[in-house]
Amino acid sequence: MSRRDDAAGPRGTADRVVVADRIVTATGADGPGWLALGDGLVVDVGDGPAPTGDLVRLPLERLQGVVVPGFVDQHVHGALGVDFGGADEAGARRAAAHHQRAGSTRLVASVATASSEATVRALGVLAPLVEEGVLDGVHLEGPWLSVERRGAHDPGLLRSPEPAEVEALLEAARGTVRLVTIAPELPGAVDAIRLLVDRGVVVALGHSDCTAAEAHAAADAGATVVTHVYNGMRPLHHREPGLAGAALTDDRLAVELILDGQHVSRDAVEIARRASSGRLVLVSDAMAATGWSDGRYSIAGSEVVVEHGVAMLADGSSLAGSTGTVGAGVTRLVREHGVSLPEAVRASSATAAASLGLAGAGLGRGDRADLVVLDDQGRVGRVMRGGHWL
CATH class of the missing domain: 2.30.40.10 (Urease, subunit C, domain 1)
Structure with a gap:
């Protein structure tokens, strides 16, 4: 697409x-x-x-x-016990409907790291829903991510991009892949970015241990989004700011932010908001427990435990997505951060729509x-x- x-x-x-x-x-x-x-x-x-x-x-x-x-959520993995990466058609419809009723009238379904075969199966389920208009595209968050900054993604499934695999997944998706997250420091990543952009796919940088210079070079190659800033990347440092530093300073990059009260502290939210004014995109990063219940889940090949609405890897080493919605993020942005509604509208709909090429939002x-x-x-x-x- x-x-x-x-x-x-x-x-x-x-x-x-x-x-x-x-x-x-x-x-x-x-x-x-x-x-x-x-x-x-x-x-x-x-x-x-x-x-x-x-x-x-x-x-x-x-x-x-x-x-x-209506809000635009470009990074959402599921809801109501359903993960878009392993859903059947009925489940994917239910998960999409939950987020739509919560205000996210346009959704890009995120498919986390999996084997090529499992990803092709997921694309086979989701592509018809994109063509029907239930979804506005598919987001591949993996498998071309950094082991060092993998978050909830199973390190055994992560790999460097190969042109044949990139082409095969795009073919399986029938033009419905709208967004791909990639770690730009991986071997072959810059060539993959150019290939994806040439196919009309928006490229995001994320789950990456890259330097700021590598991030800027990826933007030179056509990347235009940063996946959930601060999370899945090296911490901001004054001598090597990494991807977070590039996100906050490179005006070519739209900057995703998970505003659920768990992923990013208040001060860090304010830094991102002020530094990337006009480029900020609220996302939910919602996983299957959204709108559902605490318990054990699986995402990106890893076991996840959700307690009191907070999703963590079973070993406690990383957050594993959110159980919120973009609408809840808008409420927090307005009430807790004192942001004006016009700014909240840009962050919840207009900027995401522009970065994804979604007209009419x-x-x-x-x-x-x-x-x-x-x-x-x-x-x-x-x-x-x-x-x-x-």
Whole structure:
């Protein structure tokens, strides 16, 4: 799926209007406004308490709360006991629906490190859901990752990228791979980055022990995203800042952040937010226990224990994904960090959409009718996807 191929659909004919005292869009609009909707799209948008002209004759719905664009989660492994990497079709649909109801109206399903055979099987399940529009692509987080910074990924399954394997997985995916995370210091990684970019795939740098210079060189080769900054990379150091330092300083890189209260401290969140203004992307990194229960799970070939909603490797050596949602991250960003809603909208929808080449994610004319209604505490209330309330 090429970034160049994804465009917003044509505007249709409005069949209803929604009005709210405050609508915050990706274009910077913030105040009383209305949205004329039809055929699953935003047909028209305007400021003020109500539309005029022919639109006044349409059914009108007044929304209580603040309306923002639907969230875009480009890094999500599953929910409700389901892991996208091993799910059947029904399970993958359930996991996607859970995140959509929580406000993430657009999802890129993450498949963690596995054997080539297992990854091909996962792609066989997920590709039709991308083609149907349930998902907006597949993210391969592995197997081309660093053993030193593997996190929850089984070191026995990690390997360097070989052109034949890269091509085989892309072929199996039928053009639905939208994002690939890779450690740029691995043998053959820079060539793999160029190959993936040439195929229209967005490349992220992550689970890497690379130096800052190696990260900048990977950006030169076409990488444009950093996978969950701070996690899965060497700590920021003043003489060798590594991938984290490159993420915070290289304006070519969108910067993923897991804002679940576990993965990144408050001060580190503020450093990332201030240094990468306009490039920050909230992600959930949600694993199978999301919306489910504590217990034992498996991810990326490793056993995981979830206690009190915190996912850790069974040996306690690493966090193993999150049990949160992007919507919960938006609430935390607004309430705990005092971030303005326009900034939160950029981090939860607009920046991810831009970095992935997803058109129509900002509540502008011709965009998809994907919206979230937030209450006065910044929490997710109602969710609309493609013009339908979930």
